[in-house]
Amino acid sequence: MSSYWNQFAQKLDPYVPGEQPKDKKYVKLNTNENPYPPSPKVLTAISEAVNDQLRLYPDPTCDALRQKIANHFELDPDQVFVGNGSDEVLAFSFMTFFEAEKPVAFADITYSFYKVYANLCSLNPKIIALNDDFTIPTDAFCSANGGVVIPNPNAPTGRGLPIEAIKKILNANKDQVVIVDEAYIDFGGTSVVPLINEYPNLLVVRTLSKYSSLAGIRVGFALGQKDLIRGLNTVKNSFNSYTIDRLALAGACAAIEDDAYYRDQAQKIIVTREKTTKRLQALGFSVIPSQSNFIFASHSDVNAEVIFHALRDQGVLVRYFKQPRIDNYMRITIGTDAEMDKLVEALNEILDN
Amino acid sequence: MSSYWNQFAQKLDPYVPGEQPKDKKYVKLNTNENPYPPSPKVLTAISEAVNDQLRLYPDPTCDALRQKIANHFELDPDQVFVGNGSDEVLAFSFMTFFEAEKPVAFADITYSFYKVYANLCSLNPKIIALNDDFTIPTDAFCSANGGVVIPNPNAPTGRGLPIEAIKKILNANKDQVVIVDEAYIDFGGTSVVPLINEYPNLLVVRTLSKYSSLAGIRVGFALGQKDLIRGLNTVKNSFNSYTIDRLALAGACAAIEDDAYYRDQAQKIIVTREKTTKRLQALGFSVIPSQSNFIFASHSDVNAEVIFHALRDQGVLVRYFKQPRIDNYMRITIGTDAEMDKLVEALNEILDN
Structure with a gap:
C-alpha cells in the first residue's frame, strides 16, 4: 500500500x-x-446513434430516457434518476441517504456490494441474519436504524419478498430511506413501484442489465419521490455530470419501449x-x-x-x-x-x- | 431540502x-x-460492437483499452486507469489521494469542478490566485500542502505551462500527489507524460472528449506509476465495477489507434x-x-x-x-x-x- x-x-x-x-x-x-x-429495436436504435454526433456531450439530465421510464411506470420524470448501471445508482444512494454514525440494515446473505458501499461511506452496517431457509426476518428490519437496503428478490438466494413484508418495513422506518433493489424483479417478483407515491422513504433501484439483456451498456435507474431524486442528482452532479453516454441513452430508450x-x-x-x-x-x-x-x-x-x-x-x-x-x-x-x-x-x- | x-x-x-x-x-x-x-474507424469499430454481445457485461478491467493506451504512451498497462470521462477519473483521484484535513492547492481561475470535488471529499482547498495575466504563480504551488491539481493548459484561460514549471511543482511536492489535468494538451501544449517514470507523485489525467471528438461516449483515463493506479482501482471497485460500456471500449480502442x-x-x-x-x-x-x-x-x-x-x-x-x-x-x-x-x-x- x-x-x-x-x-x-x-x-x-x-x-x-x-x-x-x-x-x-x-x-x-x-x-x-x-x-x-437485446431487442432488435434496441440494436437498431444504438446503430442509428453511431454517427458524427458522438463528438458532442450527451444530455446530462437524460430527459428523453427519464420521460420514457416515467411513462412506463406511471410516474413523473422528476421521480426518475438514471445512472451508469444500478451499481452506480446504489453507490450514489448510499452516499446520499445514509449517515456515517447510524447503522444501515441489510442481510448477512445478500448482494455483497452493499457491504462495500457501507465501507465506502463509513457506515456502521447492521447485518441481519436471514432465517435458516433464507427467508427474511421482517421484524429485524423494523427496529429503528439509519436505513434499510433490501433486494427483492434477494441475491444470491433468489427468494422473493411479499409486498406486505416490505410495507411493514417501510412503515417501521418512516424517517429513514428504504432502498428496494429490484434488479431481478421481472423474473417473477412483485414490484413495490406502485407504493412510491405513498411512501416518501421508498427508493426502488432497477437495472437494464438483467431483464433488458443490456449488461454491456451500463444503465440503471432509481424511482422515488422527487425529494429523493433531487438528492441523488446533487451527489451525482458533484461527481460526474455526464454519466450516461449517447449510445447507452439511445439503447435504453428503445429497451424501455419494447417491453x-x-x-x-x-x-x-x-x-x-x-x-x-x-x-x-x-x-x-x-x-x-x-x-x-x-x-x-x-x-x-x-x-x-x-x-x-x-x-x-x-x-x-x-x-x-x-x-x-x-x-x-x-x-x-x-x-x-x-x-x-x-x-x-x-x-x-x-x-x- | x-x-x-x-x-x-x-x-x-x-x-x-x-x-x-x-x-x-x-x-x-x-x-x-x-x-x-470522430475518426471513421471509431464509428466502424462501435458499429461492429452493436450486437447480441451487449447482453454481457463489459470487461471490468478494460484490458484491451489499457494495453492500447499503454502502447501509445510507452507505458505499462498497470500504469493506466480508465474511467467514465475524465470527470469520473478526477473524482476518483480526489477520493483516493487527498486527505480531508490537508489543503489541496488549485488556482482561483481554473476548471470549476475542482472546487466541487474538494467539497465532495471535505477538503480544505488552498486557492491560489493566478497572476494578473492569468499565468500560474509556480512558487505558490511549491509550499507544503496536501496535493496539487493543475490543468495544462488551464481552463478557461487556455494558457499552457512550461514543463520546467511542472517539474518544479513536482519536486516541491514529493510527498503529495500532483494531478496534471491534460484534457486540452493535444492542441499545442507540452505533455508531462514522459515524466511519469521519474515522478511517483505525478498523475496525468486525459480525456477522449476533446482531442478524440468523443464527448458522447464518456471515456477518460489517468496515467501514473502502478501504485497510484492501484489506488484508483481500489476506490473505483468500491463504487462501480463496470464503469465503461462495451461500445465505449470499442470506440476508445479505435480512437487511440487512429492518432x-x-x-x-x-x-x-x-x-x-x-x-x-x-x-x-x-x-x-x-x-x-x-x-x-x-x-x-x-x-x-x-x-x-x-x-x-x-x-x-x-x-x-x-x-x-x-x-x-x-x-x-x-x-x-x-x-x-x-x-x-x-x-x-x-x-x-x-x-x-
Missing part, C-alpha cells in the same frame, strides 16, 4: 465481480446475464428455471425457490466448492461464494435450454450418475 | 455543466467539443484558433494566448455578459462565468472555420462595426 493513498482509500475493501473469462469459451452461468439477445419483447424472454427464462430446478432436484440438489434469473443450489453429498471447480474444468462457469452459511451452495444463472442441458450433462458426469 | 438527505449530501454544491440546449440549433461554442467528427486522423484535426483547430484570435483582436478584443481548443477573450468597450447574451440571441452559444476576475471574459470554443465566420459576423453586428 502506498503512502500516496489517503486514509479513506487505505481502509476500502473493494467488490470482486464474477469473473469475465478471456481464456476460452465457457457456458457462462456466473454473472446473471440474460441468455437472450413486450422482454416480457416474452423473461417468460422463457422462468420456464427454463422451473425445468432446471426439477432436473437438479432429481440429481440430489436442494434448490431455494427462485423468483429471479438464477437458482441457488446445494447438493446432499458433494461439496459445492468441489462441484464448482469440476464444472469449471468442464467449461461451465457458475458462481461460488466462500463465505459462512452459503459455502455449500452454488449460484447458477438460468441460460438457454441448451446451456442448461450442458450444465446438467456436466453435473451428471461430476456426480457420477 | 429533505430530511432524508444525509449531512454529506446537504453540504454539497454541485457542478453546473455548460448548457446542452434542446430548444433550437445553435452554433455551439460553449462546451469545448471538437467541431470535427494520425486526430492529429490532423487538431492541427486544423490550431490554425482556426490563431486566425480567430487575430480577427477578434481586430474587433477590439484582448485574447489570452491559448494552447487549447478555446480562447478566452475580453472586449475593451463592451461587457462580456452583454456580448454573451447578444450572441445567444443570434444563435451563437459561448461560455460566460459570472465570477470575480473573469466576469468580463467569454470562453469561446474553436469550431470549424464556417462556425467562426458566424461568430465574427454576429460580433460585428453586436459591436456595431
